[in-house]
Structure formats: structure tokens, C-alpha cells
Amino acid sequence: MVAVNTDMPDMRMSIADRAAGRNARGHVYTALRDAIISTAFTPGQRLSETDLAERLGVSRTPVREALVRLRDDRLVEIVPQLGTYVTRISRQAIGDAQFVRESLECAAVRAAAERASPADVLELEGVVVRQREVFAAGEVDRFYDFDDALHRSLCDLSGHGIAWPLSQRASGHLNRIRRLSLTYPNYIDEMIEEHLLVIDALRRGEPDEAERALREHLRMVLGSLPDIERSHPEYFES
Amino acid sequence: MVAVNTDMPDMRMSIADRAAGRNARGHVYTALRDAIISTAFTPGQRLSETDLAERLGVSRTPVREALVRLRDDRLVEIVPQLGTYVTRISRQAIGDAQFVRESLECAAVRAAAERASPADVLELEGVVVRQREVFAAGEVDRFYDFDDALHRSLCDLSGHGIAWPLSQRASGHLNRIRRLSLTYPNYIDEMIEEHLLVIDALRRGEPDEAERALREHLRMVLGSLPDIERSHPEYFES
DNA sequence: TTGGGAATACTTGTATGCAAGTATGTAGGT
DNA sequence: ACCTACATACTTGCATACAAGTATTCCCAA
Numbered sequence: 001m002v003a004v005n006t007d008m009p010d011m012r013m014s015i016a017d018r019a020a021g022r023n024a025r026g027h028v029y030t031a032l033r034d035a036i037i038s039t040a041f042t043p044g045q046r047l048s049e050t051d052l053a054e055r056l057g058v059s060r061t062p063v064r065e066a067l068v069r070l071r072d073d074r075l076v077e078i079v080p081q082l083g084t085y086v087t088r089i090s091r092q093a094i095g096d097a098q099f100v101r102e103s104l105e106c107a108a109v110r111a112a113a114e115r116a117s118p119a120d121v122l123e124l125e126g127v128v129v130r131q132r133e134v135f136a137a138g139e140v141d142r143f144y145d146f147d148d149a150l151h152r153s154l155c156d157l158s159g160h161g162i163a164w165p166l167s168q169r170a171s172g173h174l175n176r177i178r179r180l181s182l183t184y185p186n187y188i189d190e191m192i193e194e195h196l197l198v199i200d201a202l203r204r205g206e207p208d209e210a211e212r213a214l215r216e217h218l219r220m221v222l223g224s225l226p227d228i229e230r231s232h233p234e235y236f237e238s
Numbered sequence: 239m240v241a242v243n244t245d246m247p248d249m250r251m252s253i254a255d256r257a258a259g260r261n262a263r264g265h266v267y268t269a270l271r272d273a274i275i276s277t278a279f280t281p282g283q284r285l286s287e288t289d290l291a292e293r294l295g296v297s298r299t300p301v302r303e304a305l306v307r308l309r310d311d312r313l314v315e316i317v318p319q320l321g322t323y324v325t326r327i328s329r330q331a332i333g334d335a336q337f338v339r340e341s342l343e344c345a346a347v348r349a350a351a352e353r354a355s356p357a358d359v360l361e362l363e364g365v366v367v368r369q370r371e372v373f374a375a376g377e378v379d380r381f382y383d384f385d386d387a388l389h390r391s392l393c394d395l396s397g398h399g400i401a402w403p404l405s406q407r408a409s410g411h412l413n414r415i416r417r418l419s420l421t422y423p424n425y426i427d428e429m430i431e432e433h434l435l436v437i438d439a440l441r442r443g444e445p446d447e448a449e450r451a452l453r454e455h456l457r458m459v460l461g462s463l464p465d466i467e468r469s470h471p472e473y474f475e476s
Numbered sequence: 477t478t479g480g481g482a483a484t485a486c487t488t489g490t491a492t493g494c495a496a497g498t499a500t501g502t503a504g505g506t
Numbered sequence: 507a508c509c510t511a512c513a514t515a516c517t518t519g520c521a522t523a524c525a526a527g528t529a530t531t532c533c534c535a536a
Contacts (some may be wrong), residue, residue, distance in 0.1 A: 023318070023519070025306070049488070059521040061299075064488085068263070072310070080261070080488055081527040096400040103345035103401075107337065125364055162334040162408070163341075170404065261489070297491040302518085318518050381489040397519070 020114040020180055024062035029069055031056065036075045037064075037175045041236040043088040046075065075172045087204055093173040102172040102218055104163050105155060107227070109198065109214045110207040112157035121203045124150065128195050135188050143188070144178075145223070150195060174221060180232065181224035191220065262300035267307055269294065274313045274324055275413045281326040281473040285314065313410045328475040330383035331411040332463070338408040340456055342401050343393060347436065347452045348445040350395035358395055359441045362388065366433050373426050381426070382416075388433060392452070395440075412459060418470065429458065 017066045025149040032052070035041045053063045065185055070076045074093055087093070116124075127150045148168075153166035181187075194217040201210035229236055270290070273279045291301045305322055308314045312331055316322045325331070354362075365388045372380040386406075393402035419425070432455035439448035467474055 025519085048486085050486090053521095059486095061520055061522090065303060068303055069310070072307070078488075082529085083487060096398050097351075099345065099396070099398045100342065100400060100404060103341045104338065107341035107345075110339075158337070160334050160337045162338060164403075164424070166408065172398070223414060263489085286516085288516090291491095298518095299490055299492090300503085316518075321517060 024056075024058045025065045028052075028056055028058060028062050029066035032066055032070060033073070033172070036070070037172065038179055039176060039235070041086045043086055043176070045086045047084045047086065049084065064099065073169055073172045087173075088174055088237040089176060089235050094177065094222075097171050097174045098218070098222065101167050101174065102215055105151065105218065106169045106171075106211045106215050108155040108158035108160060108163040109202070109210045111159060111200050111211040112154055113205055113207040115159060116157050116202045116205075118203070122200060124153055124199045124202070125196075127153065128192060128199070130197075131192060135192075147191070154198065154202075175192065176235075177225060177228055178221050180223060180228045187224075191217070262296045263303045264296075266290075266294055266296065266300050267304035270304055270308060271311070271313065274308070276412065276417055277414060277473070279324045281414070283324045285322045285324065287322065287415055292295055311410045325411075326475045327411055327414060327473050330404070332415065332460075335412045336456070337411050338462065339405050339412065340453055342405045342408075343389065343456065344449045344453055346393040346396035346398060346401040347448045349397060350392055351440050351445040351448040353397060353441055354395050354440045354443075356441070359437060362391055362437045362440070363434075365391065366430060366437070369430060369433075384401075385429070392436065392440075414473075415463060415466055416459050417467045419459060425462075427466070429455070432458065 002034065020048075024077055032041070041047065047067075048058045049063050049067065053060045056063065067078060071078050075087055076084055077087050127146055131143060131146040131150070134146060145156040151167075155167065194213065197213040198210055201207075201213055270279070279285070285305075287298045287301050287305065292296045294301065305316060309316050313325055313442055314322055315325050365384055369384040369388070372384060389405075390402040390433060393399075393405065432451065435451040436448055436455065439445075439451055
């Protein structure tokens with residue numbers, strides 16, 4: 001029997017979750033994905049279905065189903081009769097994720113520029129305002145929550161609700177980087193400025209400019225990649 | 239015990255498949271996806287894990303895992319304690335699939351236009367030639383195989399191997415339509431002509447023209463949608 | 477000391493058993 | 507005739523047992 005690794009949080013599902021109809025599989029998937037994205041599970045780390053099941057207070061079945069889904073996300077690699085490993089970050093995986101995210105979100109924001117009403121634009125600006133507030137208050141996690149909310153809204157305004165969740169599922173490797181790159185001072189200010197550029201283009205109904213601004217914004221995170229690779233070389237593939 | 243529905247093929251996995259390392263889950267996923275795309279499983283049809291497991295000669299476990307994956311593809315709907323159903327075709331799902339496919343493949347073909355070598359272009363043209371041949375020979379299934387191969391090559395030339403499989407997984411609803419729309423005479427000729435337009439743009443290294451031609455090509459299948467909806471109203475959502 | 481081999485303890489893949497909930501069909505009462 | 511209640515047979519979600527394979531470890535022999 002492997003001892004429970006105490007440097008990891010207890011992930012057990014609450015009774016409230018069960019009552020709310022959420023099933024164990026979804027809960028496990030979310031918990032494991034969060035752990036990987038936040039690098040609580042470090043790239044390269046070996047996982048064990050049995051161990052995870054114990055930790056999460058469920059059986060192997062929902063753990064397995066969650067891991068299979070995470071493999072589709074390229075966040076784990078499952079080797080039969082050998083083990084399951086958190087994937088290391090790779091340039092190819094990052095490039096692919098960036099490609100998918102740019103393709104989907106830029107196409108979405110083009111459609112959004114054609115469709116957004118003044119009320120929609122006001123709502124988007126409200127999200128940016130709240131983003132400024134929580135950042136001023138030093139609540140970094142909530143800043144990122146609002147960041148996701150903004151990008152989701154941009155996607156949803158395209159009329160294609162599939163765009164955001166699909167982009168997110170493909171962006172696992174990128175999000176790991178994002179979490180690690182919260183370092184240099186003006187980073188946040190620049191992000192907010194770029195958000196406003198996209199929203200301005202939406203207000204004026206200019207798809208080309210909206211796409212251009214969003215694409216540049218989405219490429220910002222890549223700028224911190226060399227630094228992260230230097231400070232965490234063990235997270236990356238050879 | 240429900241009697242085995244004899245109007246469906248025996249899907250049992252061969253020993254060779256097992257020896258080749260393919261696992262039951264992947265086999266079941268492929269078999270079920272093909273059955274749904276080809277409308278051998280009709281939209282709205284109810285499926286039973288137990289029944290499918292028996293038919294496929296495996297246990298419920300790999301069947302369950304395949305069905306969960308098919309739910310991600312929006313090809314089945316799983317209702318706890320009630321049943322699993324093949325989704326009906328919906329305008330929203332088709333629009334979403336079209337959006338994803340256009341976004342990914344058009345972005346890919348733009349990159350391909352920048353990167354394709356003369357040898358790459360020759361190979362693409364070879365695929366179109368073979369497409370003409372198998373169509374002349376009346377081998378419709380192989381025609382579609384080559385169609386997929388061509389689009390896959392276009393995607394792969396972008397350098398982002400993720401583009402094609404992701405586009406395919408998102409295109410389940412579209413592919414069901416494609417299978418049903420093999421009716422009017424000049425359809426195939428038009429498709430081949432449009433393929434050549436895309437390849438020409440690649441040869442000349444013109445991303446804008448390649449994207450434009452591919453987008454128009456991808457929208458072709460939507461033209462047959464009203465006809466299909468008229469001839470198979472029971473396949474569609476209200 | 478070193479090398480080889482078997483026992484062991486793990487891994488994932490699959491099969492099966494149990495729990496909880498829903499639709500249906502039937503029997504009995506009104 | 508019709509409506510209600512209950513038994514039944516199904517469903518999926520989850521837990522667990524077994525199968526097959528691999529890495530490690532430890533013991534024994536040379």
C-alpha cells in the first residue's frame with residue numbers, strides 16, 4: 001500500500017456535489033485537470049489510478065474515465081501495464097494549442113464583431129472593470145477567472161457556444177504556462193489594455209481589427225515562454 | 239433479455255486487432271462512431287450498453303468509455319438511469335461543427351500555403367487523380383476515403399498535426415449529412431474542381447486565395463441540407 | 477563481489493456485481 | 507371502462523475482482 005502523499009490537498013467530493021447531480025467522473029476530471037494546469041501535479045510526474053481513487057474517495061472507474069479524457073487533452077500519457085504520466089510541456093504541444101486557440105477564438109471574435117450589440121459591449125467592459133478591481137486587490141486567482149470569463153463571452157457572442165469549451169480543452173499546455181508566467185510588473189496592465197482594444201473593435205463593428213487585436217493578445221503569453229523554460233527546465237521535454 | 243437485433247452487422251473485434259495492440263476501447267469507439275456517421279444507427283435511436291457489449295463481444299467497460307467519448311463528440315446523449323440515445327441532427331450542432339471545421343482547416347490551409355513545397359503540391363494532385371479514378375470506378379466509399387486523406391494532408395502541411403483529428407472529431411454532425419447527400423449528379427465533379435482550386439492557390443503560395451477556396455468548398459455540403467431535411471425529417475430535432 | 481533468476485509488488489485493461497432510479501405492463505379496485 | 511398501485515425489467519453510475527504484463531528487489535550461486 002502506498003502512503004498518501006500529504007503534500008496534496010484532499011480532493012474528496014462533497015455530498016452537496018452529489019446532490020447537485022454532478023457525477024464522480026466530472027468531478028474527478030475537473031480536479032485532476034486543475035491539479036495539472038496549476039502544476040500541483042508536476043510535468044513528468046507519475047500518477048496511479050489506485051492512488052488517485054483513494055485520494056478522491058472514489059473507485060478506479062471514474063478515475064479511469066477522467067484520465068482517458070485528459071489523454072485527449074494531451075495532459076496525461078497512459079502507457080498500458082506501465083503507468084500514467086503527466087505530460088511534460090513540449091514546444092509542439094504549445095504550438096498546436098496556440099494554433100487551435102487562435103483559429104477558434106479569432107474566428108469567433110470576427111463573428112462577434114458582426115453581431116455584438118451595444119449592450120453586449122457594455123457587459124464586456126464591465127468584466128474588464130472588475131478585472132482591474134480584483135487585480136488592484138491582489139486577488140490573482142479571481143483575475144484569471146475574469147480573464148476566462150471575458151474570453152468566453154467573446155466566443156459566445158459568435159453564436160457558437162462550442163468555441164470556448166473546445167478552445168479551452170485544447171489549451172491545457174498553454175494554461176500551464178500562463179500559471180507560471182505571472183511575474184513581470186506591467187504584464188497585467190498590458191493584458192487589460194489589449195482586452196480594451198478588442199472590445200473597441202467590437203464596438204465599432206470591425207472584424208479585421210478585432211481579429212488582429214485578439215491574435216496579438218493571444219500571442220502575449222508566448223513571450224514569457226523562454227523565461228519559464230529557463231526557470232523550470234525539468235517541466236519541458238528534451 | 240433483449241433479442242439481438244439481426245439487422246446490424248457483427249462487430250466483434252478480431253484476434254489480429256488485439257495482437258496489433260489495439261485495445262477494445264478504441265475499437266468500440268471507431269465501430270460505434272462509424273455506425274452513427276453512416277446512419278446504421280439512426281438519429282434518435284436508443285442504445286443499450288449491455289446490448290452493444292454483447293454485440294461487440296466485450297464487456298460494458300470499454301463500451302461505456304467509448305460512449306463517454308462519443309458524448310464529447312455530441313453524437314450520443316447519455317441520460318443517467320434512463321438510456322443512451324443517438325443524437326438527432328440539429329441546426330445548432332451543424333452550425334457549430336461547420337464553424338469549427340472552417341476555423342481550423344482555413345487557418346491550417348493558410349499556413350500550408352506558406353509552407354508547401356512543389357513536391358507537396360504534386361502529392362496533393364496525386365490524391366485528386368486517384369479520387370477521380372475511384373469515382374469513375376463507382377467506388378463511393380473509397381472516394382470519401384481519399385477526400386478525407388486530402389483534407390488531412392492540407393491540415394498536416396500546416397505543421398499542426400492536431401488540426402485534422404480535432405476538426406474530424408468536431409464534424410460528426412456534418413459527416414452524417416455528407417453521407418446522406420450523395421445524390422445530385424455534378425456534386426462529385428464540383429468537389430474535385432474545388433479541390434484543384436485550393437491546390438492551385440497552394441502552388442502559387444497565396445494564403446488568402448487558398449482560404450477563400452477552401453471555405454467555399456467546405457460550405458458546399460451545407461447546400462444539400464434542405465433536401466436531406468425534407469427527405470429525412472425524423473433524423474432532425476424539432 | 478558480482479551476476480542471474482525468481483518472487484513480488486506494482487501497473488493498466490477488462491469483466492462483473494451491486495446500487496439507485498425510471499418506464500412499463502399488469503392486476504385489482506372503483 | 508378506467509384509474510391506481512405495485513411488481514418487474516430495464517437503464518446508467520460506481521465499486522470491485524481478475525487478467526496480463528513490467529520493473530524492482532532480494533536471494534543464491536559462482
